[in-house]
Amino acid sequence: MDITAQHRLFGGTLSFVKHDSAATQTPMALSVFVPEGEGPFPVLIWLSGLTCTANNFTEKAGAYKRAAELGLMIVAPDTSPRGEGVANDEAYDLGQGAGFYVNATQSPWAAHFQMETYVTHDLLELIAAEFPADMSRVGLSGHSMGGHGALTLAMNYPHLFKSVSAFAPIASPVHCPWGQKAMTAYLGPSHEAWERSDAALRLARGKALPFDEILVDQGLADPFLETQLMPHLLEQAAKVAGQKLTLRRHEGYDHSYYFIASFIDDHLDFHTRRLKA
Numbered sequence: 337m338d339i340t341a342q343h344r345l346f347g348g349t350l351s352f353v354k355h356d357s358a359a360t361q362t363p364m365a366l367s368v369f370v371p372e373g374e375g376p377f378p379v380l381i382w383l384s385g386l387t388c389t390a391n392n393f394t395e396k397a398g399a400y401k402r403a404a405e406l407g408l409m410i411v412a413p414d415t416s417p418r419g420e421g422v423a424n425d426e427a428y429d430l431g432q433g434a435g436f437y438v439n440a441t442q443s444p445w446a447a448h449f450q451m452e453t454y455v456t457h458d459l460l461e462l463i464a465a466e467f468p469a470d471m472s473r474v475g476l477s478g479h480s481m482g483g484h485g486a487l488t489l490a491m492n493y494p495h496l497f498k499s500v501s502a503f504a505p506i507a508s509p510v511h512c513p514w515g516q517k518a519m520t521a522y523l524g525p526s527h528e529a530w531e532r533s534d535a536a537l538r539l540a541r542g543k544a545l546p547f548d549e550i551l552v553d554q555g556l557a558d559p560f561l562e563t564q565l566m567p568h569l570l571e572q573a574a575k576v577a578g579q580k581l582t583l584r585r586h587e588g589y590d591h592s593y594y595f596i597a598s599f600i601d602d603h604l605d606f607h608t609r610r611l612k613a
């Protein structure tokens with residue numbers, strides 16, 4: 337592991353980190369906020385959306401003041417493997433910056449795009465080995481593509497994650513153009529292979545292990561609301577599954593980090609209540 341930059345803030349430390357991932361077979365970048373004190377600390381992992389690196393959340397969400405008050409570590413990984421030898425696409429919604437938190441099975445993506453294993457294994461292993469983290473108290477949150485990642489990884493790995501929330505998540509990749517394009521490229525044309533990476537389907541089919549509550553915030557001025565995100569599908573599926581979902585719709589808020597910054601404290605509080613319970 338290399339720490340490429342480090343800053344003190346709100347009594348804690350923010351580290352920009354690079355490490356080698358066995359899953360992606362590339363170096364991976366992330367940021368790690370550690371609050372003041374000895375630890376071990378509960379951890380929130382944040383999964384970002386399309387086009388993001390680890391820096392978008394780190395620089396724009398305004399999360400660290402509250403995290404420092406709560407004694408919460410925050411880990412923000414990159415959204416995909418990157419580099420010259422890594423497959424890419426000219427479009428912003430496929431390839432580098434758009435890993436969708438799945439393990440690709442299709443060429444040319446399968447060689448490096450193993451983001452599901454990266455987040456649920458390599459990233460957690462790094463945090464456990466190198467930082468004062470309490471790995472029995474890890475929560476997962478994210479935005480848009482990262483909201484989809486947070487929901488589906490929490491549903492598929494409930495033994496790893498104690499709490500889950502999302503901002504403007506892609507609720508059902510099977511039903512939207514971003515999801516259909518990425519899942520076809522990474523997992524192939526069979527919808528069967530997509531199902532475990534679709535939060536609404538997973539819930540509706542009774543295959544998601546329950547959380548006591550899932551918190552989702554959605555801006556009503558989000559340009560992707562109707563065409564890509566479709567939170568009503570998550571709402572319907574949660575009803576069918578008997579999963580408590582708090583879906584808050586916010587008049588006038590868009591898809592940006594201004595929206596995330598406005599409600600991030602509520603998510604940090606939500607996770608801390610569950611991680612410290």
Ligand SMILES: N[C@@H](CCC(=O)N[C@@H](CS)C(=O)NCC(=O)O)C(=O)O
Nearest residue numbers: 385386387388392428480481592593
């Ligand atoms: N077409 C847009 C879509 C990308 C987008 O809105 N990305 C969101 C996540 S889905 C984001 O967080 N962008 C980076 C930022 O706002 O800092 C673009 O290329 O900018």
